[in-house]
Amino acid sequence: MAKNDGNGARSERILMCGNEAxxxxxxxAGCRCYFGYPITPQNEVTAYMAKRMPEVxxxxxxxxxxxxxxxxxxxxxxxxxxxxxxxxxxxxxxKQEGISYLAGCELPAVIANVMRGGPGLGGIGxxxxxxxxxxxxxxxxDYRHVVLAASAVQELVDLTIEAFDIADRYRNPVLVLSDxxxxxxxxxxxxxxxxxxxxxxxxxxxxxCKGREPQWIKxxxxxxxxxxxxxxxxxxxxxxxxxxxxxxxxxxxxxxxVVLVAxxxxxxxxxxxxxxxxxxxxxxxxFRPIAxxxxxxxxxxxxxxxxxxxxxxxxNAGQMVEDVRLAIEGRRPVEFYGRTGGVVMEVEExxxxxxxxxxxxxxx
Amino acid sequence: MQAVYQRPExxxxxxxxxxxxxxxxxxxxxxxxxxxxxxxxxxxxxxxPVGCAVLGYDYFNxxxxxxxxxxxxxxxxxxxxxxxxxxxxxxxxxxDLAAIGTAEIIHAGNRGExxxxxxxxxxxxxxxxxxxAPTTLEGQVTKTTPRGRMADDVGAPLKVPEMLAVCDRTAxxxxxxxxxxxxxxxxxxxxxxxFQYQVEGKGFSLVELLSPCPTYxxxxxxxxxxxxxxxxxxxxxxxxIKDAGTQETP
Ligand SMILES: Cc1ncc(C[n+]2csc(CCOP(=O)(O)OP(=O)(O)O)c2C)c(N)n1
Numbered sequence: 001m002a003k004n005d006g007n008g009a010r011s012e013r014i015l016m017c018g019n020e021a022x023x024x025x026x027x028x029a030g031c032r033c034y035f036g037y038p039i040t041p042q043n044e045v046t047a048y049m050a051k052r053m054p055e056v057x058x059x060x061x062x063x064x065x066x067x068x069x070x071x072x073x074x075x076x077x078x079x080x081x082x083x084x085x086x087x088x089x090x091x092x093x094x095k096q097e098g099i100s101y102l103a104g105c106e107l108p109a110v111i112a113n114v115m116r117g118g119p120g121l122g123g124i125g126x127x128x129x130x131x132x133x134x135x136x137x138x139x140x141x142d143y144r145h146v147v148l149a150a151s152a153v154q155e156l157v158d159l160t161i162e163a164f165d166i167a168d169r170y171r172n173p174v175l176v177l178s179d180x181x182x183x184x185x186x187x188x189x190x191x192x193x194x195x196x197x198x199x200x201x202x203x204x205x206x207x208x209c210k211g212r213e214p215q216w217i218k219x220x221x222x223x224x225x226x227x228x229x230x231x232x233x234x235x236x237x238x239x240x241x242x243x244x245x246x247x248x249x250x251x252x253x254x255x256x257x258v259v260l261v262a263x264x265x266x267x268x269x270x271x272x273x274x275x276x277x278x279x280x281x282x283x284x285x286x287f288r289p290i291a292x293x294x295x296x297x298x299x300x301x302x303x304x305x306x307x308x309x310x311x312x313x314x315x316n317a318g319q320m321v322e323d324v325r326l327a328i329e330g331r332r333p334v335e336f337y338g339r340t341g342g343v344v345m346e347v348e349e350x351x352x353x354x355x356x357x358x359x360x361x362x363x364x
Numbered sequence: 365m366q367a368v369y370q371r372p373e374x375x376x377x378x379x380x381x382x383x384x385x386x387x388x389x390x391x392x393x394x395x396x397x398x399x400x401x402x403x404x405x406x407x408x409x410x411x412x413p414v415g416c417a418v419l420g421y422d423y424f425n426x427x428x429x430x431x432x433x434x435x436x437x438x439x440x441x442x443x444x445x446x447x448x449x450x451x452x453x454x455x456x457x458x459x460d461l462a463a464i465g466t467a468e469i470i471h472a473g474n475r476g477e478x479x480x481x482x483x484x485x486x487x488x489x490x491x492x493x494x495x496x497a498p499t500t501l502e503g504q505v506t507k508t509t510p511r512g513r514m515a516d517d518v519g520a521p522l523k524v525p526e527m528l529a530v531c532d533r534t535a536x537x538x539x540x541x542x543x544x545x546x547x548x549x550x551x552x553x554x555x556x557x558x559f560q561y562q563v564e565g566k567g568f569s570l571v572e573l574l575s576p577c578p579t580y581x582x583x584x585x586x587x588x589x590x591x592x593x594x595x596x597x598x599x600x601x602x603x604x605i606k607d608a609g610t611q612e613t614p
Contacts (some may be wrong), residue, residue, distance in 0.1 A: 033446050059445045063438065064471035071435035071468070075442025078429050079450060080410065083442065101432050126373035206427040206443070210406035210449055218412075218430040 013188040018153045018178055019044035021189050022112060023052065025086050025160040029197045031110070033083040037070035039091045040124045041180035042114035043136035046086075048182055066091040070098030070111070077107040078217050080205030082164055086112035088180075089130050090121060093138065098172050100139030104219025106204075107168035110160065112176040114183040117342040125214065125342015126180035128264060132321035134175050135293040142231055144238040146170075146245050147293040149177040149264045153187035159290070161197060166245060168200050170237055177292065179315070181265050247290035248299055254276070256285025257363050258354055259307040261300070261324050263289050265344075266326070267311050272347045273313075277354060284354060292320065300327040308335040309361045311354055315344065333361055372396040374405050385585025387542040387575025388416055391484055392423050398556045399426065403561060408451045409443055411436050416490040432610070434465025437472035440479045451562055453480040458474065459489045462498040462522050469528070472568070473568045476533030480506035481557045481570040483524060485490045486577035487596065494580030498522040501599055506580065525572050525605040536561050536569035537606040543592035547602070554604070566609045574600055 014022065023045045026034065034049040048063060059076070063069035069085045076083035076272035087095060092113045102109050113134065117127040130138075134147045146166050150156035156178055163174040164179075208219060221227035249267075252274055253259055262270040267288040277284035287303060290298050309332055312321040321336040328334050337353040339345045371377060374396035382388050399405050405426050405607040414422030414433035421428035431439040436454040444452045461469050461483050472479065488506055489495040499521050503512040513521075524536035536558055540551035551573055558569035574596050578589035583591060 005530065035444065061441070061445060064467050067435060068438040068441075068468055071432060071438035072442035072445070073446075074435075075411075075429075075439035076446035077441045077442075078439070079447045081446035083446070097432055098435070101430075105430060206409045206450075207431055207447065208407035208409065209426050214421075214424070214426045214428070216428045216430070218421060220418060220430060312598070344497065 005097040012188055015186050015188050016153065017044055017184040017186045018156050018182055019114065020048045021153045021157050021191070022086070022160050023048040024191050025079045025157040026110065027052060027056055027058070028164070028191050028194050028310070029082065029164040030194055031075070031082040031084045031164060032039070032056065033076040033081045034059065035061050035063050035069040035076070035085050037063050037069050037087065037091060041116055041126070041183050042086050042088045042112070042182065045114070050128060066094035067097060070095040072083050073109045073149070074098055074102055074105070074107060075254060077102070077109050078105070078206050080202045080207055082199060084110040084112070086114065088116045089113045089118050089127070092130060092133065096133070096139035097146070098326070100137070100143060101219060102173040103139070103143035103145060104141060105217045106169050106171040107173070109173045110167055110176060111173055112160070112162045112178060115177065115179045115349045117340060123342045126182070126265060126315060126344060127342055128179065128266065128290060128314050129294065129316040129319070129340065131314070131316060134177060135295070143234065144241065144293060145175055146241055146291055147175040147177060148247070149292050151264050151267045152184060153182065153185065154189045156182060157189050157191060161192065165198055170241060171204070172237065173316060174253065176185065177264060179265050180342065182212045188251065217242050233356050242294040244295045245291055246299070248296040249288045249290055250290070251286040252308070253285030253287055253303055255283050256303070256307050258309050258311065258358060259287050259303055260311050260313055260354070261286050261287045261320070262313040263292055263320065266315055268312055269345060270350065273350045273354065275345060276351050282358065284356070295323045295327070297323070297327040298326065299328070304328060304331055308332060308363050309357055311357055312336045313345065313350055314338045333357070372400045374399040374425050376423055378422060381419060382416065383579045385578040385588055387486060387573065388415070388484060390542050390548060391573055391575065392420075394552045394555055396424065397403070398552065398559050398568055402559055403555070404451045404559070404563065407449060408453070411439050411452070411454045413456045413460040414491070415460050417455055417457065417484065418491065422454055428555060434460050434463070435468055436460065436465060437477070437479070437481065438466040441472055441475070441477050444477060444479050448478070449501045451559065453482060453559070454557060455482045456484070457490065458483070458485045458487065458497040458499040462524055469524070470531065473528045473534045473570065474531040476535065476567040478562055478565055479565050480562045481554065481568070482576045483570055485572050485600070486575040488577055488580045490577055490580060493575060502597060521599055523600065525570060528570060529606040533567060534570070535567035535608045537605045539572040539600055539601055539602050540575065541574040541592055541597055543574070543589040562608055571601070
């Protein structure tokens with residue numbers, strides 16, 4: 001089935017794993033520079049880009065490190081190219097230096113994190129344990145970036161394409177969150193045509209000063225008042241993102257007594273949880289942030305009118321639960337259930353958790 | 365009247381922030397002259413380092429970017445790969461290039477990136493207040509080697525072009541000094557060749573420039589020039605260390 005038929009969209013469905021689909025989506029979005037360093041579970045991205053980029057006249061380079069990769073992205077972005085890098089958790093830690101510089105220098109870029117368990121070397125199983133790092137800005141300084149979390153391969157494609165548009169719109173890095181399961185699983189997808197994206201003019205890019213005054217890209221402001229002004233400008237931009245880039249999805253929350261809150265792959269599991277609970281007569285619903293920054297506080301707060309309890313489900317030790325509690329403001333119980341280390345929770349264990357919660361809270 | 369010496373177009377008419385006797389200003393001037401002479405100002409992008417030359421964009425009259433400490437060669441790689449028509453040079457100090465950015469410089473060189481690297485070796489970390497650099501001379505007193513650098517303790521002074529010479533894909537590597545008009549003229553010739561190689565697509569070139577830092581060597585500017593002659597050059601021999609771009613005829 002085609003998306004946007006008659007609008008230049010490709011219509012065939014192809015079976016692809018998440019990592020490859022994300023890479024092809026980046027190419028569809030007009031990304032012509034990819035720099036990466038291998039790390040499991042995102043190695044398909046580098047392999048795919050190595051093959052495809054030369055075919056579309058783009059640049060693929062396997063860098064010597066994640067530090068180098070993200071700084072190559074910095075360079076490519078500075079001269080006006082749509083550029084991307086991807087990695088998995090330990091590699092993203094290394095990229096944080098560059099992400100902070102990208103934000104400070106107001107350069108667009110897309111960085112994908114196919115999350116695995118940590119801390120440290122951790123493991124290679126799927127995880128969501130980089131939520132804090134992703135949403136709070138793991139690098140130094142007061143900066144923010146939109147963080148998009150996909151829960152299916154098609155969504156990963158669509159969000160990756162959107163990520164390039166958002167990055168250009170704000171001249172800011174954008175993070176795409178995936179995980180070890182989503183990256184490896186195969187699903188049929190439609191890759192939209194390049195024509196769908198809106199790459200703007202980039203008069204700020206360093207393209208040589210022919211016909212104009214020389215310009216620079218920098219984040220250094222040694223005068224504290226200049227730096228404060230720069231920060232105020234950045235903060236205004238982040239405030240704009242908080243207004244305009246909220247993305248979420250809900251399922252059966254209109255009449256829900258209990259709302260599950262989950263993002264990414266876990267939201268998929270929670271859809272099954274909701275189905276099972278509904279079959280047992282429990283009015284359950286699902287709230288799924290698609291952008292985990294900006295977090296959909298208001299939309300989630302609105303569900304408080306009806307819902308009596310919340311269960312946040314994550315593949316970590318309870319990171320997004322803090323944002324959910326901020327949204328609910330203590331007016332309803334917000335419980336947490338999570339697995340770590342790469343363990344994917346079963347539907348039944350979450351169902352049992354919800355049932356316990358309902359008994360505890362006296363909801364029938 | 366005919367002007368025989370004037371400010372190059374590639375250099376802005378601004379006051380310098382560098383200390384008296386510092387070599388960075390000379391290097392800026394040489395680069396600006398070369399960019400003008402090669403007629404590449406309108407397609408040149410410079411990358412300023414983290415270090416005393418971090419304010420490069422205040423001086424160069426062409427496009428300039430910042431880079432994180434030591435990552436300059438990676439930024440240059442991204443730029444050049446994305447836009448091969450641009451002339452991209454990175455400007456790096458010894459801390460930037462030979463300490464935190466060692467991996468980036470070796471791998472950019474080893475890939476034969478078609479970029480030009482201007483490596484200003486003043487033997488100390490200037491911007492942070494005179495700490496030891498990998499290039500600091502043995503016995504040299506710095507803020508972090510108060511009893512003089514001891515090789516047994518912190519390693520011996522690092523010879524960057526020699527290290528890069530073993531990478532097959534490096535094209536042009538030279539070391540010059542900024543301590544006399546003669547040596548400065550030689551430095552200009554080497555730098556010009558390094559830029560020319562990029563214009564001609566010959567690959568990675570790097571010129572190391574032995575540069576005075578009177579402030580953190582704790583000497584008068586003129587004595588710093590003597591210090592280069594007597595102490596620095598013997599440890600870091602001048603000359604072309606590698607030139608893969610010219611076919612030598614026996
Ligand atoms: C990641 C990081 N580490 C440390 C610093 C602090 N720092 C600024 S300049 C500098 C040393 C610069 O020395 P060098 O490259 O020799 O250049 P010079 O100042 O001597 O010209 C250091 C360590 C920094 N800015 N960023």
